[in-house]
Amino acid sequence: MTGHSAVGWVDIVVILGYLLMTAYLGWLGYRGTRSAADFLVGGRSAHPVIMAVSYGATFISTAAIVGFGGVAGLFGMSLLWLTLLNIGVGILLAFTLLGEPTRRLGHHLGAHTFPELLGARYQSKGIQIFAGLLIFLFMPLYSAAVMTGGTVFAATQFGVDFEVALLVFALITGAYVIPGGLKAVMYTDTFQGLIMVLAMIFLLWFTYTSLGGVTEAHQALTDLADLVPPPLQAMGHQGWTAMPAFGWGAPGYDLWWTVVTAIILGVGIGVLAQPQLVVRFMTVRSRRELDRGVAIGAVFILLMTGTPFTVGSLSNAWFAQHGPVLKGQVVKEIDPAKGHALVGLMKESAPGRWEPVINPKTQQPAVAPMLISGHEPVQDAAGVSLDLVSGRAPSVVYAKGDADQIIPTFINAALPRWFGLIFFLALLAAAMSTMSSQFHTIGTAAGRDLYERLTGRHGAEPSVLVMRIAIVVGLLVAVSISYTVRGEVIARFTAIFFGLCAATFLPAYVGGLFWRRATRAGALASMAVGMGVSLFWLLLIKAKEAGAIGLVQLVTGGKQSLLAGYPNWPSVDPIIIALPLSILTFVLVSLMTKPADAQHLARCFAPAQAR
Amino acid sequence: MIGIPDPLVLTAYLGCIAVAAVSVLYGLIRRNAAIDEVTREDRAWAIEEKRVEDER
Numbered sequence: 281m282t283g284h285s286a287v288g289w290v291d292i293v294v295i296l297g298y299l300l301m302t303a304y305l306g307w308l309g310y311r312g313t314r315s316a317a318d319f320l321v322g323g324r325s326a327h328p329v330i331m332a333v334s335y336g337a338t339f340i341s342t343a344a345i346v347g348f349g350g351v352a353g354l355f356g357m358s359l360l361w362l363t364l365l366n367i368g369v370g371i372l373l374a375f376t377l378l379g380e381p382t383r384r385l386g387h388h389l390g391a392h393t394f395p396e397l398l399g400a401r402y403q404s405k406g407i408q409i410f411a412g413l414l415i416f417l418f419m420p421l422y423s424a425a426v427m428t429g430g431t432v433f434a435a436t437q438f439g440v441d442f443e444v445a446l447l448v449f450a451l452i453t454g455a456y457v458i459p460g461g462l463k464a465v466m467y468t469d470t471f472q473g474l475i476m477v478l479a480m481i482f483l484l485w486f487t488y489t490s491l492g493g494v495t496e497a498h499q500a501l502t503d504l505a506d507l508v509p510p511p512l513q514a515m516g517h518q519g520w521t522a523m524p525a526f527g528w529g530a531p532g533y534d535l536w537w538t539v540v541t542a543i544i545l546g547v548g549i550g551v552l553a554q555p556q557l558v559v560r561f562m563t564v565r566s567r568r569e570l571d572r573g574v575a576i577g578a579v580f581i582l583l584m585t586g587t588p589f590t591v592g593s594l595s596n597a598w599f600a601q602h603g604p605v606l607k608g609q610v611v612k613e614i615d616p617a618k619g620h621a622l623v624g625l626m627k628e629s630a631p632g633r634w635e636p637v638i639n640p641k642t643q644q645p646a647v648a649p650m651l652i653s654g655h656e657p658v659q660d661a662a663g664v665s666l667d668l669v670s671g672r673a674p675s676v677v678y679a680k681g682d683a684d685q686i687i688p689t690f691i692n693a694a695l696p697r698w699f700g701l702i703f704f705l706a707l708l709a710a711a712m713s714t715m716s717s718q719f720h721t722i723g724t725a726a727g728r729d730l731y732e733r734l735t736g737r738h739g740a741e742p743s744v745l746v747m748r749i750a751i752v753v754g755l756l757v758a759v760s761i762s763y764t765v766r767g768e769v770i771a772r773f774t775a776i777f778f779g780l781c782a783a784t785f786l787p788a789y790v791g792g793l794f795w796r797r798a799t800r801a802g803a804l805a806s807m808a809v810g811m812g813v814s815l816f817w818l819l820l821i822k823a824k825e826a827g828a829i830g831l832v833q834l835v836t837g838g839k840q841s842l843l844a845g846y847p848n849w850p851s852v853d854p855i856i857i858a859l860p861l862s863i864l865t866f867v868l869v870s871l872m873t874k875p876a877d878a879q880h881l882a883r884c885f886a887p888a889q890a891r
Numbered sequence: 892m893i894g895i896p897d898p899l900v901l902t903a904y905l906g907c908i909a910v911a912a913v914s915v916l917y918g919l920i921r922r923n924a925a926i927d928e929v930t931r932e933d934r935a936w937a938i939e940e941k942r943v944e945d946e947r
Contacts, residue, residue, distance in 0.1 A: 328918075356900075357900050357903070357904065358899070358903065360904050360907055361903045363903070363907045364906045364907050364910060367907060367914060368910045372910065372913070372914050376917070386936070387930075387932050387933055387936040388932065390935075390936060392939065392940055392943055494893060494894070496894065498894025498895050500894075502894055502895065502896055518897075519897075521896065521897060522897040523897055562936075562940075563937075565929060565933070566925065566926065566929070567925035568921075568922075568923065568924070568925040568926070569927070571917070571921040571922065571925055572918055572921075572922050573918070574914045574917050574918040574921075575915040575916075575917065575918025575919060577914070578910065578914030578915060579914075579915065581911075582907055582908070582911040586907050590904075728943075
């Protein structure tokens with residue numbers, strides 16, 4: 281395949297320059313106003329661009345760009361429904377409906393972390409510990425997704441082994457997050473956010489331009505519908521510009537349930553209960569700052585998720601038109617008029633002699649859907665004449681069927697080398713801004729929500745030590761997961777964490793903001809049900825996750841799901857079951873238990889005090 | 892329309908742009924609408940937040 285690899289001195293200079301610039305901005309900020317809290321203490325307002333881009337840079341990571349961009353390359357533009365939810369729910373709804381009540385409740389109760397907010401609202405140490413424990417245990421999974429996203433791209437871009445790229449990525453991350461000093465510097469986040477914006481604008485422009493324009497690009501992708509690989513067609517894939525087939529009770533509808541429940545709903549709704557994003561609302565100066573942030577935040581998210589989802593899908597059209605030429609023997613004609621066929625890929629084993637390419641996963645000859653552009657008579661290894669065809673294929677073929685590889689493979693093959701470097705910096709920026717806040721949240725969950733609550737010692741030196749240790753442990757766990765689990769993990773890990781947070785926290789969080797009748801027992805019960813049902817579903821029902829974990833095989837004697845004989849159930853995401861049950865539990869138990877005392881409720885829902 | 896035949900995917904494509912446009916309008920219309928004051932409680936919260944940050 282064409283493309284470029286190996287690290288040159290220019291790459292090293294540019295990356296070092298970027299890291300030094302980040303450190304310089306952090307140092308500048310450290311001397312003066314560095315965090316949202318500083319703006320508040322000083323009575324000043326952060327510029328809405330700084331506030332919104334800083335929030336957005338925390339929200340968007342390599343998981344969205346490489347992971348979900350790659351999923352779009354596999355499943356198509358139906359993923360744009362996730363962008364719609366990211367903007368409509370993650371920005372518009374979150375900023376306008378949840379932002380101000382969260383800020384006010386947090387300030388009334390003196391809460392500084394998400395578990396502390398829940399614990400204080402429901403006057404429950406147990407709730408704070410429960411939430412802190414869940415974050416400490418499961419957030420490293422999301423961190424691993426972000427880390428894998430950056431690592432996969434670096435390995436492809438610079439032509440180094442995944443392990444080497446992971447080590448370098450982990451060292452940079454460790455240097456960034458362990459000292460803790462840069463965690464809240466909004467200028468650094470904003471600088472990183474702006475690099476991401478520039479990279480995405482160029483990527484979108486380049487992709488549409490190289491395919492002849494917006495309509496032409498979409499049409500070219502639409503015309504490739506019959507080149508969807510057969511295993512994806514069997515799941516209900518109807519082309520990259522079409523929704524998957526909808527229905528219930530047959531394997532041909534599995535893709536719809538995966539795309540809509542796990543990817544679109546799981547992540548689109550899950551963002552509302554992300555601990556590291558909820559705390560951002562508490563650091564906002566006023567409702568006005570939130571209102572102003574909506575505009576910039578929405579445009580930022582449109583670029584950050586809309587671009588990779590569109591480009592990921594369009595990469596199929598780009599590879600079919602401009603990708604490296606592949607050769608092989610026709611296995612099955614799909615549409616002879618268009619030159620579409622299933623081709624058994626071949627490689628030249630000796631001059632003039634061709635042999636089949638073996639798929640390392642299946643140990644069978646590799647077969648790919650192709651757009652045929654030429655024929656030539658050759659001989660196989662045994663000297664038998666055959667008609668060798670040449671042509672190009674959708675991106676999933678070049679990425680060897682791994683969604684995580686689609687965006688890196690496209691950038692490497694299609695875009696100029698200098699852009700690959702800029703894109704790498706954008707990914708580094710996206711990863712750093714998200715991971716600094718992830719590890720900060722892991723640290724505070726361990727120190728403030730677990731250690732201080734369990735020991736009763738507040739603000740003590742050991743608590744700081746516990747935070748630092750928790751960050752190091754979280755980092756090591758994330759690196760270990762990235763190292764151990766390979767292949768289409770980025771989007772899956774992200775979706776698991778987002779869905780788990782939604783089912784566990786969303787009813788208690790939103791109910792706590794708006795419903796005076798919500799009780800401690802209701803919140804605790806709904807959190808237990810949400811987490812319990814989610815974990816049960818992930819361990820025993822959802823085939824992809826359960827099969828990978830392995831417990832279900834022990835229980836069922838080798839099946840991938842307890843419901844393996846019931847089509848579509850193993851594709852349904854836990855959020856579809858766990859969130860409604862969690863909401864129901866929250867409402868019923870709250871109504872059946874004694875309300876919180878009036879004095880506490882008056883404090884929670886008090887209007888803003890005078891200056 | 893614009894090369895996307897499936898109305899649901901087209902809705903998502905145009906919907907993203909439409910929701911972003913609505914958000915921009917909302918931000919512009921309400922840019923000075925809400926009260927913008929820092930209360931004693933807000934400042935006390937921020938001082939504690941800064942103390943917690945500095946400790947780390």
